[in-house]
Amino acid sequence: MQRREFMQLLGLAGTGLLLPGVGTHARAGGTTMPDWHVGFRNPPARELHTRTLRMEGRLPKDLAGTFYRNGPARHELGDRRYSHWFDGDGMVHAYHFHDGRIRHHARFVKTPKYTQETCANAFHRPAFGTVFADAEPVAHADAMNAANINVLPFADRLLALWEGGSAWDLDPQTLATGDRVAWSEEMAGAPFSAHPAVDVDGTLWNFGLVPGAGKLVLYEIAPSGKLRRAEALDLDASPMVHDFAITHRHLVFLLPPFRLDPERFGEGKSFVDSHRWYGDEPMGVLVIDKRDWSRRRWFELPAGFHFHIGNAWEDGSGVIRFDYTRYDNADFVTRAARGLMRGEDVPYAGGHTALVRLDLRSGGIDQSVLSEQTEFPRVDPRRTGMRYRHLYTTVRTDAAAHPLSNGILRRDVESGTTEQYDFGPGVISEEHVFVPVTRGKDSGWLIGTALDVERRESLLSVFRADALADGPVAQGRLPYPVPLGFHGNWRSAG
Numbered sequence: 310m311q312r313r314e315f316m317q318l319l320g321l322a323g324t325g326l327l328l329p330g331v332g333t334h335a336r337a338g339g340t341t342m343p344d345w346h347v348g349f350r351n352p353p354a355r356e357l358h359t360r361t362l363r364m365e366g367r368l369p370k371d372l373a374g375t376f377y378r379n380g381p382a383r384h385e386l387g388d389r390r391y392s393h394w395f396d397g398d399g400m401v402h403a404y405h406f407h408d409g410r411i412r413h414h415a416r417f418v419k420t421p422k423y424t425q426e427t428c429a430n431a432f433h434r435p436a437f438g439t440v441f442a443d444a445e446p447v448a449h450a451d452a453m454n455a456a457n458i459n460v461l462p463f464a465d466r467l468l469a470l471w472e473g474g475s476a477w478d479l480d481p482q483t484l485a486t487g488d489r490v491a492w493s494e495e496m497a498g499a500p501f502s503a504h505p506a507v508d509v510d511g512t513l514w515n516f517g518l519v520p521g522a523g524k525l526v527l528y529e530i531a532p533s534g535k536l537r538r539a540e541a542l543d544l545d546a547s548p549m550v551h552d553f554a555i556t557h558r559h560l561v562f563l564l565p566p567f568r569l570d571p572e573r574f575g576e577g578k579s580f581v582d583s584h585r586w587y588g589d590e591p592m593g594v595l596v597i598d599k600r601d602w603s604r605r606r607w608f609e610l611p612a613g614f615h616f617h618i619g620n621a622w623e624d625g626s627g628v629i630r631f632d633y634t635r636y637d638n639a640d641f642v643t644r645a646a647r648g649l650m651r652g653e654d655v656p657y658a659g660g661h662t663a664l665v666r667l668d669l670r671s672g673g674i675d676q677s678v679l680s681e682q683t684e685f686p687r688v689d690p691r692r693t694g695m696r697y698r699h700l701y702t703t704v705r706t707d708a709a710a711h712p713l714s715n716g717i718l719r720r721d722v723e724s725g726t727t728e729q730y731d732f733g734p735g736v737i738s739e740e741h742v743f744v745p746v747t748r749g750k751d752s753g754w755l756i757g758t759a760l761d762v763e764r765r766e767s768l769l770s771v772f773r774a775d776a777l778a779d780g781p782v783a784q785g786r787l788p789y790p791v792p793l794g795f796h797g798n799w800r801s802a803g
């Protein structure tokens with residue numbers, strides 16, 4: 310791709326479409342908030358210095374490495390507060406597992422947005438869901454990059470990930486912010502999603518959507534971190550797509566009928582409010598040949614929305630199977646995620662694991678939607694793109710307790726059996742990731758965070774992945790709550 314072409318493509322994302330406009334302006338504090346609202350406030354300090362977690366239980370001897378997590382954390386600055394959960398600047402946490410102890414520290418990702426707004430002591434750039442009335446126009450997507458969705462160790466680097474613009478380099482030890490990542494000179498500033506897929510051979514696949522331009526950017530990056538290929542494909546529209554999946558032969562995208570309306574963008578609405586829900590249209594399924602990106606197949610599922618796909622694989626007869634967390638509409642992202650910031654439990658159509666079977670030969674596709682309310686699907690990373698049996702998700706079993714999940718669930722996607730652990734009504738469970746044990750073929754640990762809203766403390770739990778119901782084998786506590794986050798990944802020591 311020529312540099313000029315890319316600059317044009319990014320120009321569509323940056324100049325005319327990201328105008329400031331009339332937005333919301335919520336103030337922190339004031340009214341009485343439910344206990345769980347502590348998950349949507351700022352952390353106790355701008356930098357959380359190294360602290361050893363208070364432990365119960367015993368950490369497995371073979372568990373040595375670092376668990377990294379990211380999520381929106383600066384929700385308030387000066388007298389301003391964002392009105393959407395997805396807006397706040399990203400804070401990256403590192404939990405170092407060593408010698409039977411866990412040490413934690415955390416820092417904000419110091420993007421230009423973070424640094425300049427800190428100096429001004431005010432949010433003054435458009436965000437995903439909030440645009441203050443005096444917001445400055447931005448020239449390119451990275452000017453509003455909050456680096457707040459995911460953090461991924463890759464090729465001796467640590468990447469803080471957003472989805473509308475670049476990844477950001479962090480120091481894996483100190484979490485100090487480095488440079489914006491440019492995979493090549495031509496790709497500088499191109500959107501790079503927060504959900505790359507690392508193939509079994511170490512190849513990293515990713516995509517980016519250029520809002521308003523109807524462009525889907527694809528990336529293939531060698532295990533060394535060197536860009537092999539990148540290309541922008543034309544889509545007819547700009548659906549909101551947050552995640553994708555790989556099989557050993559294909560890339561799989563779900564394109565919800567929740568699409569950007571450039572006119573709304575031009576009127577100064579926030580990015581999310583510039584989307585429209587077309588509930589009488591199907592959700593598109595786009596399957597792209599990994600080796601030849603011009604070979605594409607389209608399928609349709611009933612109208613729906615999703616953030617996440619757990620995994621996908623295909624057999625020798627051209628049948629692809631994958632799971633995704635299906636929502637009947639986009640109410641969570643448009644309404645409920647705002648309610649959380651106000652301390653309101655706005656009812657929404659919750660996510661449910663859907664299992665899809667797609668036949669490339671016959672063109673048939675069908676899905677089964679399961680009953681549990683789930684989110685944050687993860688699998689053993691050694692099974693990415695390959696046949697898998699076990700899917701790990703958060704689960705909501707107590708809708709009266711608070712608006713989010715209170716447990717974790719392991720599902721055997723072949724037999725249908727499940728096993729779960731409930732943290733109790735006073736705890737919000739977050740994403741839990743599978744950490745392989747090198748000695749055993751399919752064994753491993755499930756590690757993740759949770760927020761104890763009653764005690765106002767954050768938790769880190771370690772489960773035997775095949776014995777969730779037994780409860781955590783070890784659990785550490787921070788003496789303060791940290792904001793609820795999104796995603797994390799493990800890097801083994803050595």
Ligand SMILES: [Fe+2]
Pocket residue numbers: 458503504551552616617795796
């Ligand atoms: Fe995500």
